[in-house]
Amino acid sequence: xxxxxxxxxxxxxxxxxxxxxxxxxxxxxxxxxxxxxxxxxxxxxxxxxxxxxxxxxxxxxxxxxxxxxxxxxxxxxxxxxxxxxxxxxxxxxxxxxxxxxxxxxxxxxxxxxxxxxxxxxxxxxxxxxxxxxxxxxxxxxxxxxxxxxxxxxxxxxxxxxxxxxxxxxxxxxxxxxxxxxxxxxxxxxxxxxxxxxxxxxxxxxxxxxxxxxxxxxxxxxxxxxxxxxxxxxxxxxxxxx
Numbered sequence: 001x002x003x004x005x006x007x008x009x010x011x012x013x014x015x016x017x018x019x020x021x022x023x024x025x026x027x028x029x030x031x032x033x034x035x036x037x038x039x040x041x042x043x044x045x046x047x048x049x050x051x052x053x054x055x056x057x058x059x060x061x062x063x064x065x066x067x068x069x070x071x072x073x074x075x076x077x078x079x080x081x082x083x084x085x086x087x088x089x090x091x092x093x094x095x096x097x098x099x100x101x102x103x104x105x106x107x108x109x110x111x112x113x114x115x116x117x118x119x120x121x122x123x124x125x126x127x128x129x130x131x132x133x134x135x136x137x138x139x140x141x142x143x144x145x146x147x148x149x150x151x152x153x154x155x156x157x158x159x160x161x162x163x164x165x166x167x168x169x170x171x172x173x174x175x176x177x178x179x180x181x182x183x184x185x186x187x188x189x190x191x192x193x194x195x196x197x198x199x200x201x202x203x204x205x206x207x208x209x210x211x212x213x214x215x216x217x218x219x220x221x222x223x224x225x226x227x228x229x230x231x232x233x234x235x236x237x238x239x240x241x
Contacts, residue, residue: 018225064207067230089102089103124152187237
């Protein structure tokens with residue numbers, strides 16, 4: 001995928017998240033208030049309703065459940081040859097341990113990957129991520145006790161599909177655990193299966209809760225955002241066949 005198309009896809013995806021959609025609806029409402037007051041008020045109401053519902057935990061938990069269900073925690077009795085930890089995000093903080101520079105999702109993924117790695121003494125750890133993230137994951141894994149020779153990095157892939165294709169030559173004929181967020185696991189698994197790679201799903205982080213509190217907060221908004229993101233991702237995956 002070209003870099004321009006990559007950033008275009010990311011930009012469109014960002015706009016179609018709940019909060020940007022709310023802001024877009026409100027801005028349009030303000031612009032149309034004089035010419036089409038009834039339609040403008042409807043847009044304003046829809047924007048407020050969207051923001052309120054997606055920031056309310058009972059709704060957010062039900063939204064995220066649509067993309068998190070179906071996977072159990074990885075059983076370390078299953079022998080694997082490779083543990084694949086997909087890329088996430090990090091910050092560049094000078095004079096700071098690499099593990100402290102990883103984002104929340106990245107540290108959950110890496111910790112789960114290392115847990116499985118420790119149960120398989122001869123296995124390798126594959127880490128990936130664009131923009132220096134793979135190297136940051138490698139450095140963090142070493143800080144957490146993994147020997148450098150057991151780690152292979154894939155720094156060029158910009159998305160999950162490219163990660164699957166770049167790892168294919170190294171995973172053929174091997175048992176691989178695929179580690180990522182529970183919400184991302186279905187879409188990621190499809191990409192690896194399309195590449196002809198046999199994987200064992202290993203969810204690293206669940207956001208949803210079966211018992212929701214009644215708060216409206218940023219945590220709920222993030223759950224809804226993850227659900228929207230995966231719906232868009234799976235739709236694009238389906239369109240591409």
